[in-house]
Amino acid sequence: MSLSLNLDTYIGKIPNFPKEGILFYDVTPMLQAPEALQFIVDQCLITYKNTPIDGIAALEARGFYFGTLIALAMNKPFFPIRKAGKLPGSTIQQSYDLEYGTATIEMQVTSNLQGKHLLIVDDLIATGGTLQAAAQLLEQQGAIVQHLFGIIGLSFLNYRKVLQQFTIQTLINYDKETI
Known part of the structure; x- marks a missing residue:
């Protein structure tokens, strides 16, 4: 197990995407680097070796890349949360504000x-x-959500205030927009 890796070198920073004034943090370079994925x-x-976890939920689409790998490594079931209209069968939905x-988003009723x-x-x-809405979907179905894991945290957008009821772990944080 690698204990140290500078994840910033694996994050692309794309100005004005998906719209003017937004700096997009692109994880594609991580996906192309096995050492970053393994890290x-x-x-x-x-982080979660002594935490009771019965399953992994992740958000479409980029969260799926990491969530499925983590679910496999932990030998836990995976629960996809997708954009509305993407899942067959009975679903529940939750709306939320973006930056x-x-x-x-929606997930299948289970x-x-x-x-x-x-x-x-x-x-x-x-x-x-997005994470608040995902937690609400899971809790509506009786799940207990206490922990959130993100690769990148944009602390300058104050997500901790919105998600204060959860324990949040991120691997790299940005206190301001940085190219």
Whole structure:
């Protein structure tokens, strides 16, 4: 297990994407670097080794990259949370505010979440709205959500205030927009 890696060197910073005035933090370089992926999984395993976790939930689309790897490494089930209209069968939805608009996410209705401790994984935590909505979806189905794991945290957007009821772990934080 690697104990140290400068993740900043694996994050692309794209100005004015997806719209003018937004700096996009791109995880694609991490996906192309096995050492970065292994570091992320290892850090998650170390962080939660003594924490009761019954499953991993992650958000479409970039959160899936990391959430599935972590679920596999922990030998836990994976629960996808997607954009509205992407899942078959019975679903529940939750709307939320983004840094640059609003959106709706959904997940399939499942009977096996009652009393289960779920870890939510995402690539980036910005305003906290997406993770808050994801936690609400899981809790509506009886899951217990206490922990959130993000690769990147944009602390200058004050996500900790929105997500104050959760224990949040990020691997790299930005206190201001940085190219």
